[in-house]
Amino acid sequence: MIRVVGYSFRFQKLMDLKEREKEDSKTKYSESLGFLNREMQELEGLTQSLQQWEEKRVELERQATPIQRLLEIHSYIQHLENLIVKKHEKVHEAEKKTECLHLELSEKMRDFQVWEKWKEKTYKEYQDEMMQREQKEMDELAIQRFVRRGGT
Incomplete structure (x- = not known):
């Protein structure tokens, strides 16, 4: 971030x-990424549990x-399968949301970079202008010294 005494970006x-x-x-x-990862881990846990029960x-x-006992186990397996279907839906929704937020972030980053580059450009122009002024002042001082000495 550019912060220089005397320089002020109009759109800061x-x-x-x-x-x-x-x-x-x-x-x-x-x-969103954290939520997606937690949902995927829960899905993996449910899938492993289903496999073990089967x-x-x-x-x-x-x-x-x-x-x-076999009927109880079968009933529990069906319950796990239903949970897995619901968890798949939640994972899919989380993936869509994460993708949307990723696109939004990319857009915000590009937008900020445009402003940052413009600020750098205006700062460079400011530096160039200050150097030209300084050079002009030094030239004027040199001319004044030359004239005071008699111009020869």
Whole structure:
């Protein structure tokens, strides 16, 4: 960030607003990514649990297990399958939201970069102008010294 005594960017307040918007967008995107990761981990946990219960059911079917116990396990497996379907939907929604927030963040970053480049350009122009003024003053001083000495 350019901050120089004597130089003032006319649109600094607008640029500060753009920077806050970019930072807010980063925060939202980061939170969305965290939520998506948690949802995916929960889905993975449910899937592993389903696999374990199915293996247990197969094992119990081979043994002399009461039918009531097998029905309970089957019912629980169906419950897990329903949870997995719902979790897939939540993961899909979280992915869509995260993608939208990523696009928004990209837009905010590009917008801020445009303003930042413009500020750098105006600062460079300011520096060039100050150097020209300084050179002009030095030239005038040199001319005055030359004239005072008699011009020869």
